[in-house]
Amino acid sequence: MDIKEIIKPENLVHQRTSLMTDATLSYCPGCGHGTVHHLVMEVVEEMEIQEQTIGIAPVGCSVLAYDFMDIDMSQAAHGRAPAVATGIKRLWPDKFVFTYQGDGDLAAIGTAETIHACNRGEDITIIFINNGIYGMTGGQMAPTTLEGMKSSTSPYGRDLQSMGHPLKITELVAQLPGTNFVTRQAVHKPGNVRKTKKAIRKAFEVQREKKGMSFIEIVSNCNSGWKMSPNESNVWMEEHMFPSYPLGDMKVDGKIVKDLMKDLV
Amino acid sequence: MGELRLMKGNEAVAEAAIRAGVDAYFGYPITPQSEVLEYLMLQKPEERTGMVVLQAESEIAAINMVYGAAGTGKKVMTSSSSPGISLKMEGISYIAGAELPCLILNVVRGGPGLGTIQPSQADYFQATKGGGHGDYRLVVLAPASVQEMADFVDKGMELAFKYRNPVMILSDGLIGQMMEKVELPDQKERVKEFDQSWVITGKTKDRERNIITSLNLDPDKQYQHNMRLKEKYDSMSDDVMYETFDCEDAEFLLVAYGSSSRICQKAVDEARSRGKKLGLLRPITLFPFPDAIISKLARQVKGILSVELNTGQMVEDVMLAVNGRVPVYHYGTPGGKIFSPDDVLKAIDEKLMGGY
Structure with missing residues (x-):
């Protein structure tokens, strides 16, 4: 099959969503952010809700998410995205409002805003990228950094005694009555990408039905911050991140579907 | 003549907010201003005008709810007292940077730190010189009576939208707590049709996407933004x-x-x-x-x-x-x-x- 044959319209299996702008992504090659951006915009396009969708960009690598997604967006102060989203959603209850946050933003400085938005059952979607590190500021320790994991502020590895334990915030919010759909996914392999997209679609459907908070954690690599090649980082993620942050649904339709206590301790 | 009532300053603000057609109030309790949130909750403003009233988990969350809601073009306000206003300062800086209209009431108490709950004017510097980080100004209104507490809600909103800038009512525990005769304004309709050219309500096909942000990494652009803000602050002398x-x-x-x-x-x-x-x-x-x-x-x-x-x-x-x-x-x-x-x-x- 030559190139002309391959690019025939009938052979098209995947097309870039029209809701991503032409701006060059600012993310490192190999990073999962770009994939997740595309998935969110694909879901918005497929549900035909561009005119009703408002996104919140955090402080972190995705601070410029509004440069890439062709929707109305608001930037938020560090950690405050769930509060910003609450303000918007309370006044525009029929819009689709999502936040896009990293682990430092959501699980450290924004813990209170995260827990309380979940507990109030705000009809928003939180998309939470967990790479175990502060990526944009140069790879500092995050609340999600694993035991023994080296970062620029834990150069000898995270010591649980003095630096505390990795925070599994998704297992915590799954237990709050305000959350309806809580899941942990990844985007490093095609199968995982498909599952994540399905989860994002489900989250937006929950929002449409006003059933409460939908919360998606996506365990992702940070090859630059972890100082690995993209491929190495994905292998390392499977071997080290997934045992601490196991993939799968935690809560579906308001019912806990997993032994959360087992994963927590 | 409007309806006459004997009210506390804090209650007058709350009643005036409903009557001014304010779309949302996000607050957090702190003495000596808690009557604002208490009065609003008691009044069921969602039934009177459809106004949203929410008790946030902190002053920080409340001001960020204001930031989010103000970005959609609605009339939004919050209130607090000195230590709580300090917590709001981060958000106020973002609101000023992103040029969003909103109203903030500070019922000032003595400080520094946790200070006291008694009246004070110790937050003059904080209110008039910006308060948070960065080179910005608020419009600051100083009521001297319960009547002005009521009147400055509508006036403050008008100025907030005129300049697309946060407006602060700098009151104190004395005016917030004392009771006086107040002539209440008539009920205004909440605004249904408003300028949507800059707000985030969902991108329609006929326009570019709208972005609410205070981020501008390019120093030339940030310089221009700051100079334009300065021109705006200078022009406020008209008021x-x-x-x-x-x-x-x-x-x-x-x-x-x-x-x-x-x-x-x-x-x-x-x-x-x-x-x-x-x-x-x-x-x-x-x-x-x-x-x-x-x-x-x-x-x-x-x-x-x-x-x-x-x-x-x-x-x-x-x-x-x-x-x-x-x-x-x-x-x-x-x-x-x-x-x-x-x-x-x-x-x-x-x-x-x-x-x-």
Whole structure:
């Protein structure tokens, strides 16, 4: 099959969503952010809700998410995205409002805003990228950094005694009555990408039905911050991140579907 | 004539907010302003006008809810007292940077730190010089009565939308807590049709996407943004508001705002009855500051006393306006203690008229 044959319209299996702008992504090659951006915009396009969708960009690598997604967006102060989203959603209850946050933003400085938005059952979607590190500021320790994991502020590895334990915030919010759909996914392999997209679609459907908070954690690599090649980082993620942050649904339709206590301790 | 009621200043703000057609209030309890949230909750404004009222988990969350909602073009407000306003300052800086309209009430109490719950004017610097990080200004309105607490809600919203800038009502525990007669405004409809050219309500096919942000990494663009903001702040001098009492023939002048100005009015009456030619200038807007009228009066009087419930804050702006023409003094009591008209008269004799 030559190139002309391959690019025939009938052979098209995947097309870039029209809701991503032409701006060059600012993310490192190999990073999962770009994939997740595309998935969110694909879901918005497929549900035909561009005119009703408002996104919140955090402080972190995705601070410029509004440069890439062709929707109305608001930037938020560090950690405050769930509060910003609450303000918007309370006044525009029929819009689709999502936040896009990293682990430092959501699980450290924004813990209170995260827990309380979940507990109030705000009809928003939180998309939470967990790479175990502060990526944009140069790879500092995050609340999600694993035991023994080296970062620029834990150069000898995270010591649980003095630096505390990795925070599994998704297992915590799954237990709050305000959350309806809580899941942990990844985007490093095609199968995982498909599952994540399905989860994002489900989250937006929950929002449409006003059933409460939908919360998606996506365990992702940070090859630059972890100082690995993209491929190495994905292998390392499977071997080290997934045992601490196991993939799968935690809560579906308001019912806990997993032994959360087992994963927590 | 509108409906007359006897109300606390804090309650008057809350009732006026419903009547002004405010779309949302996000708050957090703190003395001495908790009556705002309490009154709103009791009134069921969602039934009266559809207004959203939400108790947030912190002042930080409340101001960020304001930021989010203001970005959709709605009339949004919050209220707090000094320590809570300090927590809101991060969000206020973002709101100023992103140029969003909103209204913030500060019912000031004594500080620093947890301080006291008694009335104070210790937050003048914080309110008028920006308060949070970055080069920005708020429009600052200083009510001196329960009536003005009510009136400044609508006025504040009008200015917030005129300049697309946060507006602060700088009150204090005295005006927030005291009860006075207030004439309430008539109920306004909540605005259904408004300028959507800059707001985030969902991108339609016929326009570019709207972005609410205060981020501009390019220093040239950030410079231009700051210079444009400065032009906006300079243009606010069109909206200077002040009141004068007995200034026509005054030889000496008091400058005082808010609750201090009420006490000073009594002091001026008393001084006049003793034959002393004393006048009072009461700034109503603290930013923009009424420096032109102070500069003008400085050519007429022999000395000026800035009277404040603090250790000397507004006096610096008075001095800048006077520019060395006549002596400027400060009298004040910090930390929640309130001076009496007699205290002011004593300070006038000792400081202002001492050499005459």
